[in-house]
Amino acid sequence: MQQGDLTQRVEVRSHDEIGQLAQAFNAMADGLAQTEQLRRTMVADVAHELRTPLTNLRGYLETLRDGVAEPRRETIESLHEESVLLSHLVDDLQELSLSEAGGLTLRREPSDVGGLLRAAAAAVQSRALERGIQVELASLPELPLVDVDPQRVGQVLRNLLANALTYTAAGGRVRLTAAERNADLVNIEVSDTGCGIDPKHLPNVFERFYRADPSRARATGGAGIGLALVKQLVTAHGGTVGVVSTPGQGSRFSFTVPTAGRSPADIRRGREPSAAASPAGHLRPWTGTWPR
Numbered sequence: 001m002q003q004g005d006l007t008q009r010v011e012v013r014s015h016d017e018i019g020q021l022a023q024a025f026n027a028m029a030d031g032l033a034q035t036e037q038l039r040r041t042m043v044a045d046v047a048h049e050l051r052t053p054l055t056n057l058r059g060y061l062e063t064l065r066d067g068v069a070e071p072r073r074e075t076i077e078s079l080h081e082e083s084v085l086l087s088h089l090v091d092d093l094q095e096l097s098l099s100e101a102g103g104l105t106l107r108r109e110p111s112d113v114g115g116l117l118r119a120a121a122a123a124v125q126s127r128a129l130e131r132g133i134q135v136e137l138a139s140l141p142e143l144p145l146v147d148v149d150p151q152r153v154g155q156v157l158r159n160l161l162a163n164a165l166t167y168t169a170a171g172g173r174v175r176l177t178a179a180e181r182n183a184d185l186v187n188i189e190v191s192d193t194g195c196g197i198d199p200k201h202l203p204n205v206f207e208r209f210y211r212a213d214p215s216r217a218r219a220t221g222g223a224g225i226g227l228a229l230v231k232q233l234v235t236a237h238g239g240t241v242g243v244v245s246t247p248g249q250g251s252r253f254s255f256t257v258p259t260a261g262r263s264p265a266d267i268r269r270g271r272e273p274s275a276a277a278s279p280a281g282h283l284r285p286w287t288g289t290w291p292r
Helices: 017-065 073-100 113-131 150-166 199-204 226-236 264-268
Strands: 109-111 134-137 146-148 173-180 185-192 241-246 250-258
Touching (some): 017 073, 109 150, 113 134, 113 150, 113 173, 113 185, 146 150, 146 250, 150 173, 150 185
Antiparallel strands (some): 109 146, 173 185, 185 250, 241 250
């Protein structure tokens, strides 16, 4: 193992202290092997994601340098687009690395769920209009404030909305809704009428660099970082993520965030959070009509 062969294991022949030591050694070896495999996979994935935009940039710049092409507006815009893709990839990798290492700083404050959802929907509205997709914000019940970092939760919502828009065809719909799961959690959902996800891919959609459709490039299907970042940011808040999908009908991504102990109505009345927990609620899904 010292020479790098992480396949070595010891035979466990007893259940005494020596046997326990052998089991601990094997568990350590398994952990080291898994970590090394993840490291190699990530290096290969990062190299793959960087290669395409860098190759395009190099090709354009070489043709300009050699005088084969003129520096026209279309060329400059293409170069700028590739540089933006690179910047987004590096930013995503940095955010994911910080989150996985526990170094992500959260500036938590009592926040209104409705305001967070409206801001996220407004941020993607122009892209949705360009693609002919309708973004709907369901009628929300009176919800308690949530104890979150508004910027990070906004990032989670924008990533989920961007993912929904990518896989929804023109004429489709994307819907945002939220409901109180219990006294401590609010459940937020982003659903779409897109192509859906094959059941065999569902366990891996939140893994970094994972794409249900490997043929999609970053420009169309992302680098496989957005949903991994969603999971890390939600986990950092103490919440959980989930997905339900039916191929050909659409997907529903959901996540939970903790409540702050008081509602917007309490704030308007100047009421401080009480020590006693509020009565547990139930998940109240939107019941309006929504044609497929």
